[in-house]
Amino acid sequence: MRIRFWPHTHNTNIASFRIRCTHVSKGLTYSGLDSRIVKEPESADLLILSKRYDAKSLEKALRLRSNTGTKIALDICDNHFHNKATNDYVNQRQLQLKEALQSVDLVIASSAYLACELKQHVPDIRSLAIVDDIIEPPIAPAWHDRCMHPIAEIQLRMLAHSLNAISSERHHRLVWFGNAGGGLVDGGMENISLVRDQIEFVARSAPVSLTVISNSHQLFKRTFKNWSIPVFYIPWSRHSISRALELHGTSIIPIKRNPFTQSKTANRVTTSLVHGLAVIADSIPSYQAFAKLIHLDDWQNGLRLMTQSKEAWSTHSQLGLNSIQVSQHNQIIIEKWKEAFKMLLG
Numbered sequence: 001m002r003i004r005f006w007p008h009t010h011n012t013n014i015a016s017f018r019i020r021c022t023h024v025s026k027g028l029t030y031s032g033l034d035s036r037i038v039k040e041p042e043s044a045d046l047l048i049l050s051k052r053y054d055a056k057s058l059e060k061a062l063r064l065r066s067n068t069g070t071k072i073a074l075d076i077c078d079n080h081f082h083n084k085a086t087n088d089y090v091n092q093r094q095l096q097l098k099e100a101l102q103s104v105d106l107v108i109a110s111s112a113y114l115a116c117e118l119k120q121h122v123p124d125i126r127s128l129a130i131v132d133d134i135i136e137p138p139i140a141p142a143w144h145d146r147c148m149h150p151i152a153e154i155q156l157r158m159l160a161h162s163l164n165a166i167s168s169e170r171h172h173r174l175v176w177f178g179n180a181g182g183g184l185v186d187g188g189m190e191n192i193s194l195v196r197d198q199i200e201f202v203a204r205s206a207p208v209s210l211t212v213i214s215n216s217h218q219l220f221k222r223t224f225k226n227w228s229i230p231v232f233y234i235p236w237s238r239h240s241i242s243r244a245l246e247l248h249g250t251s252i253i254p255i256k257r258n259p260f261t262q263s264k265t266a267n268r269v270t271t272s273l274v275h276g277l278a279v280i281a282d283s284i285p286s287y288q289a290f291a292k293l294i295h296l297d298d299w300q301n302g303l304r305l306m307t308q309s310k311e312a313w314s315t316h317s318q319l320g321l322n323s324i325q326v327s328q329h330n331q332i333i334i335e336k337w338k339e340a341f342k343m344l345l346g
Contacts, residue, residue, distance in 0.1 A: 001345065003028055003035040004042055006057070007050035013238060016077050019267065020110065021050045023134040027334040043068040045345055048108075050075045053100035062103060071344055074100050077110035077133075079263035081121050084186045098122050106344045108337075113285045114263035129340035132286075133265045134333050137326045138242040138275055145239060152237040159211065159234050160247055166230055167207040171306060171313035174199065174208060175248035175277070177236065178268060180216035187261045189214055190223055194254045194282075198299040203229045206307045210252075213244055245275040249313055250306045253281035254299075266290060270329075273320035278306050278313055293320045 007021045021037060028035035041047050041064050049061060053074060061072045080097055083090045101107055101122040108129050109115035115130050146153050163173055181188015189212065202208055209230040212220055220233045234244055245251075251272035255261050266286040272279045279294035280302040281287055287296060295302030306313045 001033050001046070001341065002044040003033055003046050003048065003341070004044040005035070005037045005048045005050050006039075006041050006052060006061070007037065008052040008057075010037070010039070013236070015267070016051055019134045019136060020075055020077055023136070023330070024334065024337055027134070027330065028337065031334055031338065033338070041070075044070055046071045046073055046106075046341060048073045048075055049100070049104070051077060053097050055096055055099075058096070058100050058103060065105075071106070072104045073106040073108055073340075073344070074104045075108040075110075075131075076114070076118065077265070079114055079117050079260045081117060082186065082259040082263075101125050106340065108340055110265050111263055111286050117259055117263055127343055129336075129343060131336045131340060132333055133267045133270075134330050135267075135270045135274060135324065135326050138246070139238065140242065141239050149237065149239045152235075152240040155234050155237075156240045156244055159232055159244065162230075162232055163209060163211070163247055166209050169310060170247070170249035171278075171310050172207050172209065173248040174210045174250050174252050174303075174307070175213065175245060176210065176252050176254075177213035177241070177245065177271075180214045180219045182216065182219060185260065186258050187256060189216065189219055191254045191256050192252070193223060194256060195252065195299050195303075196227065198303055199252075200228050201300075202303045202307050205304075208307050211244070211248060213241065242275060245272070245277060248277060249317065250303075251277040251279050253279065255282040255284060257282065257284065269294060270324060273324045274326060276317050276321045278317045279320065280306065290320075293323055 005021050005025050007017050009017055012018060025035045025037055041060050047061055047070050064070050065072050081094055101118060102124060106127045107125050108131050109118055110133060112130055115128055119125060176192050179188055211232045213234050213236050215236050217233055224231045253268055262284045264284060264286060269279055269287055269290050280299060281294060281296055283296040
């Protein structure tokens with residue numbers, strides 16, 4: 001079976017490219033399939049459009065199907081039917097997504113909620129599969145890799161120094177990581193303000209700090225200008241993200257619920273757990289599977305317990321860390337990809 005992934009980007013800083021393209025293709029290859037990532041569509045048993053559904057790309061893919069018989073799949077991991085604003089660009093993008101969903105042979109959605117959203121907007125999808133995300137284990141770059149990224153190394157050391165100046169205890173340190181959001185996205189860094197009062201309240205009884213790991217220092221400065229606790233920012237870097245997370249004790253995931261955020265996978269929860277972090281979050285459908293491992297919809301008690309009791313934090317974080325078997329999970333995900341292909345190719 002020849003599988004080709006044609007992603008909308010080849011930027012390894014983009015999570016969807018790594019966890020729904022790069023790692024998946026490698027896993028399929030390891031399992032015995034002929035799987036590759038391509039920059040232009042080519043004849044194969046199956047061409048997967050990874051978050052790529054613009055008119056020109058779809059035209060190329062459908063022409064390939066007509067000329068060679070290559071089956072076409074669309075892998076989608078965001079709900080682009082929900083946006084904060086309505087304008088010509090949004091309307092055009094939604095029309096293109098509808099056209100792609102109607103035209104391809106197989107749609108692969110990253111969550112059950114997203115699958116329902118897609119079906120609601122396009123009831124006549126030919127075939128639909130749900131495949132969750134790969135989990136990326138902690139990254140420990142070799143020394144020569146660290147030397148290749150000196151700025152990230154300096155930023156990481158400065159963060160560690162600043163955190164230690166406030167408290168040497170991990171459980172006093174909160175962290176939020178992710179795409180800053182803004183623009184058309186109804187979610188992101190600004191959602192942290194939803195739990196500002198609860199964070200500042202527990203900080204009256206413990207030396208609590210908050211670190212934001214993201215991709216917009218400008219938005220960070222606007223969002224946290226008047227907070228009463230120490231708040232730090234470090235740019236997201238693939239070479240330092242794991243070590244940055246491991247400096248902290250608890251990952252916070254406040255969410256303004258809407259069709260975009262509720263379509264998300266549990267990627268941020270699993271990433272937090274495999275880095276030994278406790279998790280406090282607002283619930284969305286994909287988080288329910290982890291309800292016994294994390295604090296859901298209980299900010300006041302969760303923050304108090306995790307920041308004021310080292311023993312409670314240690315027990316909670318260790319429970320989460322021990323409950324995630326990365327290799328086993330990822331093997332199951334690769335099998336789900338293969339099952340989706342079999343739906344189409346037999």
